[in-house]
Amino acid sequence: MTKALEIENLSKSFAGVPAVKNVSFAIEKGEIFGLLGPNGAGKSTTINMIAGVCRVGDGKISAFGYDNQRDYRFTRRMLGVVHQEIVIDNFFTVDQALKLHAGYYGVKDDPDWRQLLIERLGLGPHLGKVMIKLSGGLKRRFMIAKALIHKPQLLILDEPTAGVDVELRHGLWDFVREINRQGTTILLTTHYLEEAEQMCDRIAIMNHGELIALEQTHELVRRLSNRQLRFWLETPLLELPVEFNDYRPQLQDDGHELLLCLPSGESAGALLKKVCALGLDVRDIETDQSGLEEVFLQLTGLREGAGGE
Amino acid sequence: MENKVPTATYYAWLPFVTLLRKEILRFWRVASQTLLTPIITASLYLFVFGATLGERLSVLEGFSYAQFVIPGLILMGVINNSFANTSSSLFMSRYLGGIVDLLVTPVTPPQFILAYTLAAMLRGSLVGTVVWAISTLFADLPWHAPLLAILMAMLASFLFAQFGLIAAIFAHNFDTLSMYSNFLILPLIYLGGVFYPISILPQPWEKLSYLNPLFYLIDGFRHAIIGVGDTSFTVAFGVSGAIALLLFCWAAWLIGKGYRLRS
Numbered sequence: 180m181t182k183a184l185e186i187e188n189l190s191k192s193f194a195g196v197p198a199v200k201n202v203s204f205a206i207e208k209g210e211i212f213g214l215l216g217p218n219g220a221g222k223s224t225t226i227n228m229i230a231g232v233c234r235v236g237d238g239k240i241s242a243f244g245y246d247n248q249r250d251y252r253f254t255r256r257m258l259g260v261v262h263q264e265i266v267i268d269n270f271f272t273v274d275q276a277l278k279l280h281a282g283y284y285g286v287k288d289d290p291d292w293r294q295l296l297i298e299r300l301g302l303g304p305h306l307g308k309v310m311i312k313l314s315g316g317l318k319r320r321f322m323i324a325k326a327l328i329h330k331p332q333l334l335i336l337d338e339p340t341a342g343v344d345v346e347l348r349h350g351l352w353d354f355v356r357e358i359n360r361q362g363t364t365i366l367l368t369t370h371y372l373e374e375a376e377q378m379c380d381r382i383a384i385m386n387h388g389e390l391i392a393l394e395q396t397h398e399l400v401r402r403l404s405n406r407q408l409r410f411w412l413e414t415p416l417l418e419l420p421v422e423f424n425d426y427r428p429q430l431q432d433d434g435h436e437l438l439l440c441l442p443s444g445e446s447a448g449a450l451l452k453k454v455c456a457l458g459l460d461v462r463d464i465e466t467d468q469s470g471l472e473e474v475f476l477q478l479t480g481l482r483e484g485a486g487g488e
Numbered sequence: 489m490e491n492k493v494p495t496a497t498y499y500a501w502l503p504f505v506t507l508l509r510k511e512i513l514r515f516w517r518v519a520s521q522t523l524l525t526p527i528i529t530a531s532l533y534l535f536v537f538g539a540t541l542g543e544r545l546s547v548l549e550g551f552s553y554a555q556f557v558i559p560g561l562i563l564m565g566v567i568n569n570s571f572a573n574t575s576s577s578l579f580m581s582r583y584l585g586g587i588v589d590l591l592v593t594p595v596t597p598p599q600f601i602l603a604y605t606l607a608a609m610l611r612g613s614l615v616g617t618v619v620w621a622i623s624t625l626f627a628d629l630p631w632h633a634p635l636l637a638i639l640m641a642m643l644a645s646f647l648f649a650q651f652g653l654i655a656a657i658f659a660h661n662f663d664t665l666s667m668y669s670n671f672l673i674l675p676l677i678y679l680g681g682v683f684y685p686i687s688i689l690p691q692p693w694e695k696l697s698y699l700n701p702l703f704y705l706i707d708g709f710r711h712a713i714i715g716v717g718d719t720s721f722t723v724a725f726g727v728s729g730a731i732a733l734l735l736f737c738w739a740a741w742l743i744g745k746g747y748r749l750r751s
Contacts, residue, residue, distance in 0.1 A: 286502070
């Protein structure tokens with residue numbers, strides 16, 4: 180079956196400095212695919228090569244079976260791109276700009292579809308405004324409407340919620356889920372890892388221009404994240420037993436709380452048995468699973484802050 | 489998975505028509521800058537050279553100075569505005585990042601060049617036509633070969649639309665862009681025989697004027713209107729056509745490659 184997007188051995192350098200190194204991945208039709216990575220990881224360069232903003236260095240990109248260089252007139256019709264930077268034309272009103280954008284893609288204005296986008300993205304009261312008069316959030320919403328106006332089959336969102344407030348972010352993601360349910364494939368980058376974890380079927384992580392992980396989101400989190408077990412002890416523990424050295428142990432609340440990290444492949448039950456075997460009097464137990472953020476930091480070698488490119 | 493988002497029908501010609509429309513709307517929305525200002529400037533020239541100094545000057549036997557200078561002033565309006573339209577539109581797109589919106593679309597390089605060029609030619613023609621209309625207050629032109637005059641004006645407009653595209657691609661900032669018009673086009677227009685026939689210049693300035701590409705455009709246009717020129721219309725048209733073709737090929741190559749447009 181034809182993939183929505185297929186990238187083979189993609190590379191790109193700027194002034195001899197590699198930005199993307201031999202990256203390959205494919206996106207299935209109807210998928211929500213997350214491309215994550217810290218600043219300078221090569222995500223935006225990859226997206227720019229897919230969209231045609233940036234020339235392909237080496238390798239091949241196909242969208243819905245068409246080569247994005249040879250058959251660019253077909254591939255670009257099928258893609259809608261929301262750029263990371265706000266791109267607007269101050270000469271035109273929101274309504275004029277939406278009509279023009281449909282035309283650039285060779286699509287005649289469809290008033291029903293345009294109206295639907297306007298309503299769903301809350302642009303109705305602002306149709307007659309020129310872009311410069313729009314707030315940051317409205318500009319973001321306009322950019323999403325603009326990327327969808329020609330009814331693309333693959334929507335590329337390069338950090339569409341950067342600098343956007345929580346309410347608007349939720350609204351945008353709800354809308355993205357909705358159009359995905361209707362069959363539009365989504366490729367997104369975001370530096371809100373919790374959102375990526377909730378939204379994406381699969382996630383690829385890039386670092387230093389290379390693809391360092393590509394899995395189903397839940398698999399990636401399950402395989403690489405650490406589950407942590409917190410034991411509340413009746414009798415405080417004054418010294419950590421050596422048996423816990425492999426579990427990154429921590430003592431809190433004057434020895435009444437013991438935190439142990441559960442390695443991948445070991446069950447919580449087995450660890451509980453070990454704790455009890457050492458004679459510790461367990462009053463209560465809680466487990467929590469670290470999420471994508473922990474996985475991301477672990478894979479990219481970052482400990483503080485994870486931002487967009 | 490079946491896509492329930494309504495499917496679109498594509499029209500290959502529509503990207504070109506839309507881009508042309510956008511380029512026309514762009515200059516129309518700021519008509520006070522793009523049309524009115526150049527018309528006022530040209531009118532002042534007409535007043536100075538047509539109604540005041542013109543009555544005391546005579547540079548070509550059988551013609552008033554106003555009749556001599558008006559074709560040059562019309563062409564100056566055409567040239568300046570054709571250049572300004574493509575150069576400012578493309579440079580602003582590059583500078584403000586809006587070019588990205590076009591780069592992701594299926595607009596082909598020929599459609600891109602043609603849309604920008606035709607919009608620039610329309611603006612140049614509008615300014616040229618209004619300047620001519622105002623000039624009728626100062627002098628009647630003999631219109632020796634009107635079709636050839638229009639052809640020459642269109643060629644000049646096309647040539648400078650290409651030059652505007654090239655300048656916009658190479659310009660680093662607004663200063664560089666204004667340098668093209670202030671330090672290149674303006675001196676070449678003034679030295680290209682707008683205000684005097686080059687035959688009255690002493691040597692070597694007369695011979696050097698033949699190296700000025702603007703001379704051929706201005707002389708050819710004037711020749712078609714008043715029937716007299718420093719060189720034959722064929723030579724003027726041939727040289728101008730060759731330069732226009734050269735610039736078109738250069739602009740097409742740059743835009744086709746995405747030079748300084750795509751990273």
